[in-house]
Amino acid sequence: MIVKSCYQTAKKLKSYSFNLFDLSSKPLHQTSIFPSILNCDLKGRESQTLVCDIHSVLLRTHSFFPYFMLVAFEGGSILRAFILLSSCPILWFLSYELKLKVMIFITFCGLKTKDMEMIARVVLPKFYMENLNLMAYEVLVSAKCRVFFTSVPKVMVEGFLKEYLNGDDVIATELQSVGCYFTGLISKHGLVVKHSAIMDYFGDKKPDLGIGSTCVNDHHFISCCKEAYVVSNEISPKSIMPREKYPKPLIFHDGRLAFFPTPSSTLYMFMWLPIAIPLSIYRLFLGTIVYYKWGLALVGYSGITITIKGYDNTKNNLEKNKGVLYVCNHRSLLDPVFLSMSLRKTLTTVTYSLSKVSEIMSPIKTMSLTRDREQDRETMQRLLGEGDLVVCPEGTTCREPYLLRFSSLFAELADEIVPVAMQANVSLFYGTTASGLKWLDSFLFLMNPWPTYIIELLEKVPKEFTCAGGKSRFEVANYIQRELGIALGFECTNITRRDKYMMLAGNEGVVHKKK
Incomplete structure (x- = not known):
């Protein structure tokens, strides 16, 4: 009751304080003398040059503070994030210029350049993509050449603008660095002044099209263009970018924050932390100490919502000398644990590169695989002979509605195969990571106020679709992937675990054990 009361209080404060803490990092707005972007004709612009800013033009949010907070938290530390939040008053x-300079100093002073490169590659794109203004984006992609001018640090936006929006050039504020660390100071050229920068860049030749916001500075900026339009400050349903129109599919991203860290939302997170840490420890205690038959009810009382669909149709298993193989898509390390609680039976699971802490804390038997095909096959075969086994053939977690390619190793081990569709939802912290500390995964997942799991047991795979029915192991794996994709509404892909780790962490995701 105390936890619920504190949570509701923090949630109300978050809601009431949204406008109070909405820091706009743009200059004052005025009535626009330029037409709305809704009046822009998209035809015949294949050879034209377009200029615009990412802030308040391509992005629907009016403040760049949340993106500084993402860099401070994910690339720096929780202390740096708290200092940045404390600077809000x-x-x-x-003024606009001083505000940017203060946020830049707090966010970047002492930050490693390689950490910023990682954040720009695997954290920020998700939040940029989710906040793209659809109307501005459609105008942007209608032009052949795209040049971006912005006052925010170049290291925060260049990667996204060039990789996802095919920008030809990015003119932005440069930061000073010493060795492999940022100093927190801007370069000797100072903040980029857009209307001066555009004249220096193009000279006497005017760009064909400019898009700006309704602020005073943007009016000076887009007045240098042959044709100009403004983006309204009001967020309308027409401006929201649907997932199917993303420039690139958003399949992988990293970082721990699962919410857009506005000042009010970040304040709410810090208010929740003193409750979240002991609550997570309590939930872990329930999972590791309490008997699984009682654990489901007790876990529910702690605020975790587990919804179970379907039923276990393997109770009349004819092969008494062999266990049932449960095949799940992979959302977090807790997938097999919650499945065991839901079925009220003891299960064994196998996994790759499990941290020692997670292995010790696991309430069910957990075995590590070696990536040696024959050895792993023998291990799984032996475990199936001892009882029911849970496998996640994706080999790694995926946060978005996609299924990675299924490893076919499991398909040749059993004829009693039950696909299990898993969905996990969090509000504050992700319980998965590719580049962070993996032993914190379960702990952070359980720090969420109301984490939810939806578990759906599908029908047992018919014998004619198993290896015993004449199908190859690849056909069986692909069949189960399709069935899970249909049940979840996820898209099936051929992307592998290795692809994910190469993109997010720059390695193959293999933990080499010390000899």
């Missing part, structure tokens, strides 16, 4: 009274 000061930022309210500062």
Whole structure:
């Protein structure tokens, strides 16, 4: 009751304080003398040059503070994030230029350049993509040449603008660095002044099209273009970018924050932390100490919602000398644990590169695989002879509605195969990571106020679709992947675990054990 009361209080404060803490890092707005972007004709622009800013033009959000917070938290530390949040009362009274300089200093002072490169590659694109303004984006892609001018640090936006929006050039504020660390200071050229930068860049030749916001500075900026339009400050349903129109599919991303960290949302997170840490420890205690037959009810009382669909149709298993193989898509390390609680039976699971802490804390028997095909096959075959086994053929977790390619190793081990569709939802912290500390995964997942799991047991795979029915192991794996994709509404892909780790962490995701 105490936890619920504190959570509701923090949630109300978050809601009431949204406008109060909405830090706009743009200059004052005025009535626009330029037409709305809704009046822009998209035809015949295949050879034209377009200029615009990412802030308040391509992005629907009016403040760039949340993106600084993402860099401070994910690339720096929770202390740096708290200092940035604590600066909000000061930022309210500062001018546009000073506000940016203060946020840059707090966010980047002492930050490693390689950490910023990682954040720009695997964290920020998700939040940029989710906040793209559809109307501005459609105008953007209608032009052949795209040049971006912005006052925000170049290291925060260049990667996204060039890789996802095919930008030809990015003119942005440069930061000073010493060795492999940022100093928190901007370069000697200062903040980029857009209307001056555009004249320096193009000279006497005017760009064909400019898009700006309704602020005073943007009016000067887009007045240098042959044709100009403004993006309204009001967020409408027409401006929201649907997932199917993303420039590139958003399949992988990293970082721990599962919410857009506005000042009010970040304040709510820090208010929740003193409750979240002991609550997570309590939930872990329930999972590791309490008998699984009682664990489901007790876990539910702690705030975790587990919804079970379907039924276990393997109770009349004719092969008494062999266990049932449950095949799940992979959302977090807790997939097999919650499945065991839901079925009220003891299960064994196998996994790759499990941390020692997670292995010790696991309430069910967990075995590590070696990636040696024959050895892993023998291990899984032996475990199936001892009882029911849970496998996640994707080999790694995926946060978005996609299924990675299924390893076919499991398909030749059993004829009693039950696909299990897993969905996990969090509000504050992701319980998965590719580049962070894996032993924190379960702990952070359980720090969420109301984490939810939806578990759906599908029908047992018919014998004619198993290896015993004449199908190859690849056909069986692909069949189960399709069935899970249909049940979840996820898209099936050929992307592998190795592809994920090469993109997010720059390695193959293999933990080499010390000899």
